[in-house]
Amino acid sequence: MTPALKLTDLSKSFPVGKRLFGAPKGIVHAVQPLSLEVDPGETLGIVGESGCGKSTLARMLVGLLAPSTGQIEIDGAPLDTADPAAFGKKIQYVFQDPISSLNPRKTIRQVMEAPLKNLHRMDARARSNRISEIFAAVNLREEFLDRYPHEFSGGQAQRIGIARALAADARILILDEPVSALDVSVQAQVLNLLADLKAEFGLTYLFISHDLAVVEAVSDRVAVLYFGSVVEVGPAKQVFSNPQHPYTKLLADSAPVVGRPLSAPEGENTELPDPLNPPTGCAFRARCVRALPQCATDVPMLEPKGPAEAVACYNPNN
Amino acid sequence: MSGFLRLLARNKLALGGLIVMSMIVLLALITPLLPLADPDVTNTADRFLPPFSEGAFLGTDHLGRDLLSRLMWGTRLSLAVGFSAAVIAATIGAAIGVIAGYYGGRTDNVIMRGVDMLMAFPYILLALAIVAALGPGLMNALIAVAAVNIPFFARNIRGITVGIAHKEFVDAAKLAGLSDAKIILTEVLPNVIPVIVIAMSTTVGWMILETAGLSFLGLGSQPPQADLGSMLGEARSALITNPHTSIVPGLMILVVVMAINLLGDGVRDALDPRLKSGALSRPMPATRVDRTGEAPPAPEDSLLALADLRTQFHVKDRVYKAVGGVDLSLKPGECLGLIGESGSGKSVTALSVMGLVASPPGVVTGGAVYLEGEDLVGAPYEVLRAIRGKRVSYIFQDPLATLHPLYKVGDQLIEAVSSHRRISRTEGRAHAIDLLKRVRIPNAESRVDSYPHEMSGGMRQRVGIAMALANDPDVIIADEPTTALDVTVQAQVLTLLDDLRRERGLAILFITHDFGVVAQLCDRVAVMYAGRIVEEGPTDAILNAPAHPYTSKLMACVPELGGGQRQLEAIPGLPPVVDKLPKGCAFAPRCHIGTEACRQGDIPLDPHGAGRRVRCLTPVTAPQSEEAAQ
Missing domain, CATH: 1.10.3720.10 (MetI-like)
Structure with a gap:
């Protein structure tokens, strides 16, 4: 089966402290070369803490950022240009902050019509039919179409954001923290809506979040990102219940869970690695309880471990 | 136009x-x-x-x-x-x-x-x-x-x-x-x-x-x-x-x-x-008080108590009842969790305690705040100022916004002390280093001269906690102090708060929207909806057998780690806007077991088993029947 989305050695580095002439002061590797495949109809969860490169990765996948190296293939066809319009028909983005992703001075109808007009060149009648269809799918009333974004609650605005992504008729959606700005009672509504839409339209999701429980609840597979690299990938039900990489275990142990006594699974003196001056070897070794001498010199590669799992560690938990 | x-x-x-x-x-x-x-x-x-x-x-x-x-x-x-x-x-x-x-x-x-x-x-x-x-x-x-x-x-x-x-x-x-x-x-x-x-x-x-x-x-x-x-x-x-x-x-x-x-x-x-x-004017130094009627009596043996506290926002001709009669009490060394969604009034409740709600448009219209029996609602600004940061201090959500970007953290800590008592430069510096050590900041001696932007989010929040501790307060009000932090850092900050309260007998009012955090840190929990407490009691009892339909629904919404892929239970509808609250129970329109009686009149917060109270006519669980509920 052709993967819906295939990333090969995709990486992004940013120059820091640009000068008028000569080389920049330093280079930050926001995303290290990474390869991933997402099957059609699958939800791949991506978790990681702030600064791990989640958002940079997401922006590359929709063409908002040009990758430094590597290739993105959608349904087997490579997309080389960083042109959001070329990506837009195949892959769309749902933003974290639903309100600020809507132009405050445009009505919802104008927002919804933009992809239909510019990506699909539909005429007025076809546009109006398509919008009705999508609004019915996301449970929004059509009377909302002539209102402005500030009149909506976060949950409603996020439905509109999802509706806009669907309007482009893309089969892959990048969901970048789609519920972290929402209240818990509304969060569940939106997550369930996403699940229904996926079944109805045969969508493929890349679900990015820092909330392990949410990612686990919605994903088929989960990739754990640390310092710009995938350190572990595997089926959602195993990644957190039986973590292989020490970092995944640290994440799973840190999440507050009802019924588990409070404990800090990590010492207080740990500091995140400096992106401008990355450590040699494994980026996690300074925080790792299982570090070996080898970890200081060699960078562990993502190696298959079991049928569906892969982990980048010389001394995994199991 | x-x-x-x-x-x-x-x-x-x-x-x-x-x-x-x-x-x-x-x-x-x-x-x-x-x-x-x-x-x-x-x-x-x-x-x-x-x-x-x-x-x-x-x-x-x-x-x-x-x-x-x-x-x-x-x-x-x-x-x-x-x-x-x-x-x-x-x-x-x-x-x-x-x-x-x-x-x-x-x-x-x-x-x-x-x-x-x-x-x-x-x-x-x-x-x-x-x-x-x-x-x-x-x-x-x-x-x-x-x-x-x-x-x-x-x-x-x-x-x-x-x-x-x-x-x-x-x-x-x-x-x-x-x-x-x-x-x-x-x-x-x-x-x-x-x-x-x-x-x-x-x-x-x-x-x-x-x-x-x-x-x-x-x-x-x-x-x-x-x-x-x-x-x-x-x-x-x-x-x-x-x-x-x-x-x-x-x-x-x-x-x-x-x-x-x-x-x-x-x-x-x-x-x-x-x-x-906002109006084109500076907010007043303390929230305006417009209290009609007598202050309710002080509850006994509590360190900090809110009695029927009511805070409203008057914007043009609209009245937002952000806090609509809240009773809470905090004993020394106790940690009380206040849980609710955004707009439920939990932050306004916290800010009302020390008269920190911006006026205009905020007005305290009723109730009382007792600190060891002394009513602080309507107290002169000098009295409030002497208590703020000295006996009751706050920790806010975003430490980057609460720390001044142009001053070294040490100087900000010293200022927190010197605004309450005279302290010499060297003594202040030693105190600041001591505070940073207390919140387990490594290399406190050199960190005291750092600027906020030189620290990570977790470090900054520790400085925020150190500042709250600067004058040895009796009560700390922590408003979502870990929401902006990563999980690994959150675990460290929560452990620190827990240690501090056990070592020093601090009372903590901990505001959050996360049941996991409440379960790990708090002795008692109060659930807030549309400006009122709907359920209150010991954390274990409530988390094991929530009595109010809102509490139980809210808990079901939150996925818990270890449950695998699944369909989540959602609460239909939206929270009410607090300028047009429905008559009777504010949750009734979203409730699956609500009856006509729920929409008739005010529903009291009634006792419901040992140490518990619930504001519901048809609680999900019977009083003191934890085994049955499980």
Whole structure:
């Protein structure tokens, strides 16, 4: 089966402290070369803490950022240009902050019509039919179409954001923290809506979040990102219940869970690695309880471990 | 539009400016229709007639021309030139600024350095140079004034555009296939226009002055055509002998520019979103108290107690009942969790304790806050100030926003102490290091001299906690202190808070929306919905067997780690808006077991088993039946 989305050695580095002439002061590797495949109809969860490169990765996948190296293939066809319009028909983005992703001075109808007009060149009648269809799918009333974004609650605005992504008729959606700005009672509504839409339209999701429980609840597979690299990938039900990489275990142990006594699974003196001056070897070794001498010199590669799992560690938990 | 006028009218000076300006513009518009003498006809026999002469109300000038007529025509011309220059400068400047700000990078650099070069010349020199190159004349003066003001608009608009170009809706437009030109015209420009209007309204006056200046020097309007500047220039030689020829146009310039500037300031205030939302006034040092009736009695043996506390926001004719009668009590060493969704009133409850709700629009309308039996609602500001940070201190959600970016963290810690007691420099520094050690910051001796931006989020929140501990308080109110932190850091901060309260007998009011955090940290929990406590009791009992349907539904919404992929239970509907609360139970419209009785009247917070209270007519679980519920 052709993967819906295939990333090969995709990486992004940013120059820091640009000068008028000569080389920049330093280079930050926001995303290290990474390869991933997402099957059609699958939800791949991506978790990681702030600064791990989640958002940079997401922006590359929709063409908002040009990758430094590597290739993105959608349904087997490579997309080389960083042109959001070329990506837009195949892959769309749902933003974290639903309100600020809507132009405050445009009505919802104008927002919804933009992809239909510019990506699909539909005429007025076809546009109006398509919008009705999508609004019915996301449970929004059509009377909302002539209102402005500030009149909506976060949950409603996020439905509109999802509706806009669907309007482009893309089969892959990048969901970048789609519920972290929402209240818990509304969060569940939106997550369930996403699940229904996926079944109805045969969508493929890349679900990015820092909330392990949410990612686990919605994903088929989960990739754990640390310092710009995938350190572990595997089926959602195993990644957190039986973590292989020490970092995944640290994440799973840190999440507050009802019924588990409070404990800090990590010492207080740990500091995140400096992106401008990355450590040699494994980026996690300074925080790792299982570090070996080898970890200081060699960078562990993502190696298959079991049928569906892969982990980048010389001394995994199991 | 009517809202804009109302905001404008609130500023009396701006209203005055508007009235004066309207009259002047109206007069300028109807000047050709008025029965005035021809402004350019000379009559040397009647030169320098004083004001109020027969046939010349304002007198005549050195060539015997009627001053009133010249003043009217001159004002008309000066206004037209000033406004045209402003429109031209704003259009060109905004176009340059939008393009530089939107594309950024090299385009931005080249354009803005060009603009900087233009700004490096003294403006009058530049204007003179332009007029010198083009030759004197009113049109050329207009071009010069517009050109000189382009950099001001370009810089202003560029700054705003840079902010807008990085907004998510611009990314969304790119993904919807819009071209750059379309994005600039339909996404960026509509959001920039208010800024352009503000910049124009505050510079029109200045441009009228500049045009008058050029005309005064003889580079603008050419004789015999009158504008305010050339009238002044021609009157200069007779300044001592016949001052009225200078005073008439001089006064008009003064009135016009003053009126425009006052109006411009008013327009800016009315359009500025920051000033629009809040009243144009500073918040008071403590929340306004407007308590009718007696304060409810103090509960016994509690350190901090809220009794029937009511806080409202009065915005125009709407009343938002953010806190609608909250009872809470905190014993020494106890940790009470206050859980709820956004808008449930939990933060306002916390801020009301020390009178920190901004007034206007906040008002405490009822109830009491007792700190060891002493009522703090309506206490004099001096009393509150002595307690704030000393006996009751706060930890807020975003430590980057609560720490001052320009001061070292050590100095900020010392300030927190020295505002309550005198402390020497060395003693303060030692105390600050000690505080940083207490919150387990490594290398406290060197970290004390760090600035907030040099620390990570977790470190900054520890500094926030250290500041809360600075005066050995009895109570700490922590408002979502870990929401902005990563999970690994959150675990560290929570452990630290837990250790501190056990070591020092601190009472903590912990506000959060996360049941996992409550379960791990808090002894008791209170659940808030639409400004009221709906359920309260020991954490274990409530988490094991929630009695209020809202609590149980809310818990079911939250996925818990280890459950695998699954469908989540959602609560239908939205939380109510607190300015139109339904009668009876606020949760009834979303409740699956609500009955007609729930919508009738006020439902009390009744005891429900050991140490528990619930505000519900049909609790999900029976009192003290934990085993049955499980």
